[in-house]
């Protein structure tokens with residue numbers, strides 16, 4: 001159910017598409033392991049921009065909140 005929600009754009013409800021995939025090599029104790037990253041987004045570039053702006057704004061808000069909390073705690 002959760003993955004179904006994630007596969008749709010939260011803004012316009014269109015099916016999300018894979019925008020980019022890349023492979024990262026991660027060094028482990030036994031050698032190298034490959035981790036595949038997938039970047040998905042809205043098929044509508046304008047909508048995708050807005051979604052990313054929303055995410056950035058949300059992140060900034062959370063960061064501010066945490067900073068404020070730290071300030072209060074350090075007093």
Ligand SMILES: [Zn+2]
Pocket residue numbers: 009010011012013014042043044047048
């Ligand atoms: Zn969209």
